[in-house]
Amino acid sequence: MNNNGSNPLSSSRxxxxxxxxxxxxxxxxGFPAIVRAxxxxxxxxxxxxxxxxxxxxxxxxxxxxxxxxxxxxxxxGVDVELMNADTETNIDxxxxxxxxxxxxxANVLVGPFDSxxxxxxxxxxxxxxxxxxxxxxxxxxxxxxxxxYVFRNFQTAIDIVRNGLVLIGDLFQAxxxxxxxxxxxxxxxxxxxxMTKGIGALLPRxxxxxxxxxxxxxxxxxxxxxxxxVSKAKASNADFLLLVCRLQDSIILRREMVKQRWNPMGVISxxxxxxxxxxxxxxxxxxxxxxxSNVPWYDPNAPLTKVVEKAFLKQNPKDKLVFHGxxxxxxxxxxxxxxxxxxxxxxxxxxxxxxxxxxxxIKSKMTLGAPIKFNAKGQVEGIGSxxxxxxxxxxxxxxxxxxxxxxxxxxxxxxxx
Amino acid sequence: MTxxxxxxxxxxxxxxxxxxxxxxxxxxxxFGVVRVVNFAHGEMMTIAMYAAVILFAALGFDPLLAVVxxxxxxxxxxxxxxxxxxxxxxxxxxxxxxxxxxxVALIMVNALLMIFGPDARSVQVDYQLESYAIGPILIDxxxxxxxxxxxxxxxxxxxxxxxxxxxxxxxxxxDNHLGAQVVGLNVKRLYxxxxxxxxxxxxxxxxxxxxxxxxxxxxGPAYTLLAFVIVIVGGLGSMPGALLGGVxxxxxxxxxxxxxVPSAKSMFSFALLILVLLFRPQGLLGKRx
Numbered sequence: 001m002n003n004n005g006s007n008p009l010s011s012s013r014x015x016x017x018x019x020x021x022x023x024x025x026x027x028x029x030g031f032p033a034i035v036r037a038x039x040x041x042x043x044x045x046x047x048x049x050x051x052x053x054x055x056x057x058x059x060x061x062x063x064x065x066x067x068x069x070x071x072x073x074x075x076x077g078v079d080v081e082l083m084n085a086d087t088e089t090n091i092d093x094x095x096x097x098x099x100x101x102x103x104x105x106a107n108v109l110v111g112p113f114d115s116x117x118x119x120x121x122x123x124x125x126x127x128x129x130x131x132x133x134x135x136x137x138x139x140x141x142x143x144x145x146x147x148x149y150v151f152r153n154f155q156t157a158i159d160i161v162r163n164g165l166v167l168i169g170d171l172f173q174a175x176x177x178x179x180x181x182x183x184x185x186x187x188x189x190x191x192x193x194x195m196t197k198g199i200g201a202l203l204p205r206x207x208x209x210x211x212x213x214x215x216x217x218x219x220x221x222x223x224x225x226x227x228x229x230v231s232k233a234k235a236s237n238a239d240f241l242l243l244v245c246r247l248q249d250s251i252i253l254r255r256e257m258v259k260q261r262w263n264p265m266g267v268i269s270x271x272x273x274x275x276x277x278x279x280x281x282x283x284x285x286x287x288x289x290x291x292x293s294n295v296p297w298y299d300p301n302a303p304l305t306k307v308v309e310k311a312f313l314k315q316n317p318k319d320k321l322v323f324h325g326x327x328x329x330x331x332x333x334x335x336x337x338x339x340x341x342x343x344x345x346x347x348x349x350x351x352x353x354x355x356x357x358x359x360x361x362i363k364s365k366m367t368l369g370a371p372i373k374f375n376a377k378g379q380v381e382g383i384g385s386x387x388x389x390x391x392x393x394x395x396x397x398x399x400x401x402x403x404x405x406x407x408x409x410x411x412x413x414x415x416x417x
Numbered sequence: 418m419t420x421x422x423x424x425x426x427x428x429x430x431x432x433x434x435x436x437x438x439x440x441x442x443x444x445x446x447x448f449g450v451v452r453v454v455n456f457a458h459g460e461m462m463t464i465a466m467y468a469a470v471i472l473f474a475a476l477g478f479d480p481l482l483a484v485v486x487x488x489x490x491x492x493x494x495x496x497x498x499x500x501x502x503x504x505x506x507x508x509x510x511x512x513x514x515x516x517x518x519x520x521v522a523l524i525m526v527n528a529l530l531m532i533f534g535p536d537a538r539s540v541q542v543d544y545q546l547e548s549y550a551i552g553p554i555l556i557d558x559x560x561x562x563x564x565x566x567x568x569x570x571x572x573x574x575x576x577x578x579x580x581x582x583x584x585x586x587x588x589x590x591x592d593n594h595l596g597a598q599v600v601g602l603n604v605k606r607l608y609x610x611x612x613x614x615x616x617x618x619x620x621x622x623x624x625x626x627x628x629x630x631x632x633x634x635x636x637g638p639a640y641t642l643l644a645f646v647i648v649i650v651g652g653l654g655s656m657p658g659a660l661l662g663g664v665x666x667x668x669x670x671x672x673x674x675x676x677x678v679p680s681a682k683s684m685f686s687f688a689l690l691i692l693v694l695l696f697r698p699q700g701l702l703g704k705r706x
Contacts, residue, residue, distance in 0.1 A: 050535070051530070051535030051635075052535065052635070053537075053633075055535040055536055056536060188680035217679055218678065218679065218680040219679045219680050220679075220680050220683070224629075224630035224631070224636075225433065225629065225630060226679075227426070227429045227433075227557075227671070228426050228429070228430075228670075228671050228674035228675050228679050228682065229674065229679045231422055231425050231426050231429070231675070232422070232674075232675060232679070235418075235419065235421075235422045248537060248631070251631075252631075255545070255546060258546045259546055259547075259548050259555075259557050260425075260548065260555055261548065261550075261555060279536075283539070287546075
């Protein structure tokens with residue numbers, strides 16, 4: 001006991017306890033940063049339309065996501081954990097799911113195939129400061145908003161249309177045909193409208209193309225019956241059908257063309273999904289033949305394609321990569337971009353991760369075109385397109401000649417039962 | 418815009434409208450007698466479409482033949498649904514009936530999603546892609562057969578209600594509930610029979626609809642809404658009104674798509690609905706209360 005009656009041993013015990021408490025508090029404050037810095041696993045929130053009228057395509061994209069962790073682990077030594085969410089082909093659901101994935105700890109978002117959903121998720125990602133790598137979505141405005149956390153490794157509608165129109169000219173040259181008129185049909189959604197704007201702006205400048213558009217017909221992508229639309233298109237007496245579509249409507253449309261005995265010179269998409277999808281072939285059989293899609297495509301000869309194909313066949317032994325190449329390729333690459341950035345950043349801190357994504361430079365890739373490098377707007381430039389024609393119930397690259405596996409057929413033979 | 422084009426579109430709209438009319442007829446029959454609005458109507462039609470798909474895939478049954486077993490099964494289902502579940506709600510407030518049938522509809526949609534998944538299914542009958550040519554007019558064979566079955570079913574239904582004793586008893590219940598009880602009619606059983614008949618109607622419509630469109634589990638709500646629009650336009654409780662409403666909606670959608678813009682064609686059925694509600698709220702062939 002000291003002179004003022006207090007116990008010196010108690011006071012020193014108190015100081016020890018206080019010091020220990022301060023140490024714990026300091027370490028707690030620093031804990032999240034320590035945890036983030038030491039993160040060994042990247043949580044990737046994968047948003048895709050696995051149900052609704054884009055369900056088939058979303059499920060196709062999901063195959064690319066599912067094989068990504070094992071392939072990336074071997075390639076980069078990075079652990080990727082997928083957090084899958086179904087956007088149900090609904091923009092509001094996409095927004096809600098994105099919010100939930102972020103709340104549940106997703107370090108980066110990837111998806112969502114659809115432009116409308118991509119725009120909604122981009123807003124969420126930017127507000128919450130979480131990187132978002134778009135796999136497939138073409139509306140140009142998504143990367144024109146000045147977003148810092150949104151990145152896209154896919155062509156914008158303008159690029160798709162530009163490349164698509166050039167390939168149409170190449171197709172006519174390769175087959176020595178000169179169609180003079182086209183009827184343009186398109187889905188009336190965010191993507192369809194973006195493509196229409198692009199065609200309106202670019203087609204007049206493509207003076208080497210011999211045709212003009214004699215009628216434009218828009219339709220609801222969820223429509224169950226396209227009788228009126230096909231009747232109008234047939235009545236235009238156009239030489240060929242220029243089509244911007246989705247999967248389900250492309251099936252309905254092709255059937256209706258046969259019912260109405262409309263046999264144009266060809267059905268050509270300047271860059272839209274649908275006609276190269278597995279479900280298109282499965283449902284229509286020989287009706288699917290000769291339809292042409294000018295789309296961003298995968299390079300069948302790229303080393304990474306072989307690696308991905310091996311993993312794809314292991315997970316989907318009864319399937320063929322050729323039916324899913326575009327969806328699998330771009331979805332896989334979106335997760336690869338995130339994983340590559342994580343490997344370089346060594347952190348899941350959103351700002352650090354976003355900056356690392358911005359510095360991406362991936363030369364060894366699966367899809368056609370230039371290396372994956374983002375410009376100041378978060379957009380990859382120089383992604384290539386191929387002219388893909390349905391031949392012998394498979395999508396075959398017919399142009400450019402360097403990547404072609406078959407010769408183009410145009411005009412297409414009329415359908416015979 | 419040639420006369421051939423207009424004729425082709427109007428004929429397609431008319432044939433589709435007849436199938437819509439049959440779908441709405443079931444709703445009208447049920448409401449006209451039981452005074453219950455079946456908010457699970459579209460979902461029941463979706464189930465019938467799946468039934469036709471299964472019978473086609475498993476046994477090779479053309480939907481035109483599958484109509485018989487599917488309609489019979491739905492008659493039993495409708496009878497049981499009315500007796501066991503809906504009957505206690507007849508005297509309850511309308512919002513209770515609404516919630517009950519919406520809940521039934523949600524259960525149906527989610528059950529279909531769990532069983533069949535979200536992907537579209539269809540039947541691929543031999544005549545699916547065939548059409549008859551009468552000069553410049555092309556008539557889709559599948560659509561024509563579906564419309565023919567719709568007309569035949571409607572005629573059978575009219576005959577049932579006009580000529581059979583049971584049909585007359587059901588009409589008596591609809592006209593005067595108390596009077597029917599006084600003369601000794603088993604009203605509860607007649608209500609269940611009516612629900613069964615209405616369900617059989619929607620089953621036939623479903624088997625015909627699968628010839629025209631692919632089915633997904635979430636198709637139901639759109640057709641429930643369409644059935645309501647048709648029945649309100651035609652007159653709630655009026656069977657000829659339901660058929661007329663179906664044809665009007667089918668043709669107006671087709672013409673709107675042709676003359677204005679195809680992507681907004683479904684908007685016109687709602688515009689027609691608003692016009693009818695404004696100027697003839699009881700519907701075209703309905704009776705004022």
